[in-house]
Amino acid sequence: MSVKAIKPDSKIVLVIGGSGFVGRHLVEKLCSLGYTVRVFDLRTTFEHEKVTFYNGDLCNKQDLLKCMDNVDTVFHCATPSPLSNNKKVFLRVNVDGTKNVLDACFEKGVKNLILTSSASVVYSGSNIEHGDETLPYAKRPLDCYTQTKIQQEKLVLSANSESLKTIALRPHGIFGPRDPHMLPTTARLAAAGKTKFIIGKGINKVDFTYIDNVVYAHVLAAQQLQQKPEIAGNAYNITNNEPILFWEFMSRLLKGLGYAAPKYHLPYYFIYFLAFLVQIFVFIVSPFKTIRPTLTTMTVALAGTHHYYSCEKAASEFNYSPVVKLEDAIERTLQSVPELHNKHAKKVK
């Protein structure tokens, strides 16, 4: 991570979901800052000499209680894969599981809880330009992931109290080394020849946020929560503060991976309608077969509308500003995934 002074600390912190993409980067940063770190996750995906791992399901409170003794701050960044489209699992983990996390925090006297929420909690498919935290939650979220992230954030913020200070960070479109969603999905679609098309006019701006910036925001927020308790109970957008055309960003990734940039335009509403039909079909066959389509109304909307956010509030209330610029972030990310590069690439202009 780029250097910005963050003071070391020796408190015990717990990262729920610490084996995942965001969680593991956060764990590594916390360790380097001198925190005593515990990880709670379904699986252990890496080893670290300074980390104690607890495997368990956050839907089971007893599992959680086992790792919370003497914990000062909990970071909650566990989720089922956002692209998995399984309503039952989202409800169980993001809503019921989060209730367990809160109960366990209260029972064990944890002082601070930082939730990794999502800027998408205010997104229902219409343009959002420079959206700030005064925007209301999406009334009709486009998928069950977003619906349960809204419920989760409400639960966490309303639990804010004298004994447990809570905060929700809302990053958007996270990418970087070891990202399991954006890069692998893009590479998979490209390898299957499905990235030739631009949905809509291609002029919609979006925020994509580099993982180090997301991690930096989490560490800052945790530290500021202790020095400035008045920030508790709030949600904060976290982005790279460099909105970019969605299709420009995707083109950079694709070209960097050795694929051609998309160039043929398809009408937005036509594709949206197609995605809607796909969703109806998926619903009808769901009792017999589980299908997880990439083409959903949510992904089409994300690809064809403006959705970028203001981080003014995080900047003014806990001094957040991105530590890695988008240009560098894209470069570092592409270099980190040699296995996703097109093996048959000719020189693509």
Ligand SMILES: NC(=O)C1=CN([C@@H]2O[C@H](COP(=O)(O)OP(=O)(O)OC[C@H]3O[C@@H](n4cnc5c(N)ncnc54)[C@H](OP(=O)(O)O)[C@@H]3O)[C@@H](O)[C@H]2O)C=CC1
């Ligand atoms: N990636 C993105 O672009 C964005 C992500 N976010 C938020 O950031 C957070 C982290 O996401 P990300 O790191 O990308 O996701 P990952 O899927 O990489 O990591 C989530 C981790 O949580 C674990 N987990 C899932 N269910 C449970 C459970 N029941 N008990 C314990 N652990 C569980 C997963 O295990 P397993 O892999 O075995 O399921 C995984 O290790 C989430 O809250 C997400 O909503 C917000 C905005 C954008």
Ligand SMILES: CC(C)=CCC[C@@H](C)[C@H]1CC[C@H]2C3=C(CC[C@]12C)[C@@]1(C)CCC(=O)C[C@@H]1CC3
């Ligand atoms: C070329 C092409 C169209 C590639 C597909 C890219 C998509 C896989 C990503 C584009 C925007 C991403 C995104 C998320 C997941 C991956 C994308 C759909 C989230 C839904 C992840 C979880 C969140 O909280 C919000 C994200 C918004 C952006």
